[in-house]
Amino acid sequence: MARTVVVHSHRGGTGKSTVLANLALLLAAQGRRVGVVDTDIQSPTQDLLFRLPPGDGSLTDYLLGRCEIEAAAQRAAPGLYVVPARTGTKALREIMAVGYDVGLLPEGFDRLARTHALDDLLLDTHAGLNNETVAAMASADTLVIMARADRIDLSGVEESIALAGRLPCRRTLVMCMAPVGIDRERARRIADEVYGTPLAGILPYAPEMAALYGERIFAEAHPEHPLIDEFRHIITALDARDEVSRA
Ligand SMILES: Nc1ncnc2c1ncn2[C@@H]1O[C@H](COP(=O)(O)OP(=O)(O)O)[C@@H](O)[C@H]1O
Ligand SMILES: [Mg+2]
Numbered sequence: 001m002a003r004t005v006v007v008h009s010h011r012g013g014t015g016k017s018t019v020l021a022n023l024a025l026l027l028a029a030q031g032r033r034v035g036v037v038d039t040d041i042q043s044p045t046q047d048l049l050f051r052l053p054p055g056d057g058s059l060t061d062y063l064l065g066r067c068e069i070e071a072a073a074q075r076a077a078p079g080l081y082v083v084p085a086r087t088g089t090k091a092l093r094e095i096m097a098v099g100y101d102v103g104l105l106p107e108g109f110d111r112l113a114r115t116h117a118l119d120d121l122l123l124d125t126h127a128g129l130n131n132e133t134v135a136a137m138a139s140a141d142t143l144v145i146m147a148r149a150d151r152i153d154l155s156g157v158e159e160s161i162a163l164a165g166r167l168p169c170r171r172t173l174v175m176c177m178a179p180v181g182i183d184r185e186r187a188r189r190i191a192d193e194v195y196g197t198p199l200a201g202i203l204p205y206a207p208e209m210a211a212l213y214g215e216r217i218f219a220e221a222h223p224e225h226p227l228i229d230e231f232r233h234i235i236t237a238l239d240a241r242d243e244v245s246r247a
Pocket of ligand 1: 009011012013014015016017018019045177203204205206207209210214
């Protein structure tokens, strides 16, 4: 059975999509079969990060009953399949106008995992809480909550944890865009003591990331960069199941 990992944050721009794409590539490079579903219909990213050509479908097409979810998955690397959120703005207008059956989301995730025999299913989400995001979180085995070290992001962490507490998933925190010289021990203590949630990684702000202009995925462009070690720490924390608290 596939392990489902959901990356979520209270606000946008924390690095969710970037981290998820890098984790996906690194996991696939380990020989695992990995699926990515971009559930961020409002502001899709994974199609751009993986430079997917317009394909036979998207998550939105699936939700509108126009294709099977597995048909919308595109092979982005060996063992890595990506379902884009949508293609074009017409589909967004349509789905906003007609709505969809939210039950199709967990059904689709299961079906994708089965048909592509996935080891890992990674779900990217829109920031905050909407139907797609909550449905993704409800499907999670592990929820990765991402936050910058600031008061507004951290208040959002409390909200995510309050919701995750009702879900049968494990959770972990990733601190992102960390300022140079951040006190790592203190950050770990706060995560443990204040949030009761282990810290899986502290991702520094990397100017090399901005310099990529989103043209390439960081793990491909800078395989030796220290940030990659942090991505690997997150994978280790996800694998070490006991270290991630059960809500
Ligand atoms: N560690 C980092 N250092 C510098 N820039 C980053 C880092 N992580 C992400 N970014 C940049 O931040 C922006 C927002 O990232 P994104 O993954 O789209 O966030 P989200 O999905 O949470 O909205 C992107 O331009 C991305 O390249
Ligand atoms: Mg995103």
